[in-house]
Amino acid sequence: MTTSVSDNTRQLVESIYQQESRRVFATLVHLLGDFDLAEEALHEAFKAALEQWPDKGLPEYPHTWLVSAGRYKAIDSIRRQRRFDPLDEHVEAVEALVDETAQPGETAFESPVMEDDRLRLIFTCCHPALAADAQVALTLREVCGLTTEEIAHAFLTPAPTLAQRIVRAKAKIRDARIPYQVPEKEELPARLHSVLRVIYLVFNEGYSSSAGDSALRLDLAAEAIRLTRLLQELLPEPEVSGLLALMLLHESRRPARTDSQGELIALEQQDRQLWDQQLIDEGCTLVEQALRSGRFGAYTLQAAISAVHAEAATYAETDWPQIVGLYDALLRVEASPIIELNRAIAIAMCTGGLKHGLSLVEALLERQEMQNYHLAHAARADLCRRNGDMVQAKLSYQQALKLCKQEPEKRFIERRLQALIN
Template sequence: MVHSEVKARVEQVYREESRRILATLIRLLGDFDLAEEALHEAFFVAVERWQQDGVPDNPRTWLVSTGRFKAIDVLRRRARFNASRPLLLAQLEVLEQADWSDEDVEDDRLRLIFTCCHPALAADAQVPLTLREVCDLTTEEIARAFLSAPATIAQRIVRAKAKIRDAKIPYQVPSLAELPERLDSVLRVIYLVFNEGYSASIGAQVTREDLTREAIRLGRLLMELLPEPEVMGLLAMMLLHESRRVARTCANGELVLLDEQDRTLWDGEMIAEGCSLVERALSSRRFGPYCLQAAIAAVHAEAPSVDETDWEQIVGLYDVLLRAVPSPVIELNRAAAISKHDGPLAALIQVEAILARGDLLDYHLAHSARAEFCRQLGRVEQARGAYERALALTQQAPERRFIEGRLKALR
């Protein structure tokens, strides 16, 4: 293979496998920073070695092994010159004797999620750490998901890594007895991973299939461990939303709203599985927010068209969801349903009330919704101002082009 072909293959493996490889290296090395250094060293070596020897049959296993040996070299060098040599030698001995196989790798990301969501860590650091280390989201992407400053998120991540190292928090899935108390944080992480994949906060594409597929895979693993109603609900919600992914953009990558989507493109198998999970979860009578969101998605998925959607049921489900989890984002989604059931004026009143109390002022979808309802009501100047505010806050290219199109139509 020529250099350009090898480089392209290495880049592909990095995109598809790097976070699984990192999760395994973190488990083997017990050190985030050493694992990240080993990961990058392994990929650097791959560019040269694969050109000479060819791409291995199992690139992931090769990279884990190479990263492990690179880490051993680093620890040996440190042991020669560091005053804490006995500790380094002990770490080196554990690493050299570590027993692992490729079968272990598949669950390492789930192990790492549980480590990042350990109750010893600060609650506001658990999810950012997981999104950074497990899912490779940038600090800026995580900050947008939390409506926080990147520097604040970066400090939380650094402190959490130090806590894991100093407290020697184990890299393992907790026992069945410990699972329930750790479940909420893990569900939230998987939910946020899926959200970033379903509607990317930045970039040239509406969706990131790598993240949505990974979130669904983790959801399935979690359900095998703990088939609780909320786990079913989260998996169902992800499947039902993912079933619409292909229809959410047209051939040239432009955004297609729900009203205009070709429903024949929706994935029937995912819808059937998602709806079945919703029924199982709701029948338990122990359902929570994820089950309710899945139920809303199921109503959408089962409707033949927008006009035939049971909007009254969706508004009712949002009412129940808001009582369970008061949230301005849920209020905004409810307003969108109200616009279909009661008209744009009723929806606009709801959105303006959210913004008036200071919520979602920096959330582009709130201003987009306000603009859309104003447009439908013929309030052109208000719509233009709201669209311009949304455009200033939007960093995803297809969303920007969609808003620019709306502004052009208003002119």
């Protein structure tokens, strides 16, 4: 971005980059068959936009303009590489693919109506030839544009490990020539689990950012919901409906989760009048349908837990024993320390269950994988506070504060800590 570009144009291009860049990238991967070349073409396209739009004006369809600009920049890059290394087989393969998608008279990329390449890209990134963790990491990085650090935090995995996982996954897709397409119907069920897992992590990053200045990333949450609706049309399975229900029920609480300054509000203090009843109704209906099918899984059970919260008129009226029972069922389907933590908190919220729940949380914190998870320490702090042990509550809040990477969450913990001191 040069200094000669007007502020208005720069702001416009930056806004379009935020809204469209991953869609443009997905289409470029489709056209070029290469992640790294598509990434380079994406940035070249936005550079061209900064250079041309001030004089020529904003195109009618910025997305299609950027795709075309990126493709032609990539073709130029391939031709340059060809001159330097005419025997490079990778360059030859990419060149052949670009030739296939650049036939004379082509008009598909001038049309405002384009196929959803992001859904194709998700299935490519979730191909069974890739390791499960690599599938999720690659999709979060390439489809949604999350940084390696954000993904590593979501995985509770060191960033260098995640970076290598992503590099290896991209190389695997390139070398194995994994197709960029939505699988045939008979292949979809086997591929579904990884795709749902990816979309759920995308939503989680939007609903509660792993790091940064904002607690929410509304673009990611909205994108995850949009992708799940598309997937439900493609494959109307109960667990797809369950995941959609889970996200809608979480999203229904978004208006009450932060105040006007963007500060977090605990569930106990949220104004339930602000919850979106239309989303709650849709979510609860989807949960009931999925449960009645008898073919539901972990997402439907999590959605059922969210439905219990949504149906409680006040925090005090929450049916905690029912939530504990649902967590018991969830653990039988998909055991994880995070689910165990949430179950322990629910037990603590039941009448007479505080000490038992606290002991379960403390036992979980003895596990190595939970020791760097700030929410586990925050949970212990809150339960110690409720139990009247302010010394231990303070120590756990301090540890949670050290591990937390999201600024609004840090300030929330600081307020809890300050309340103990006062």
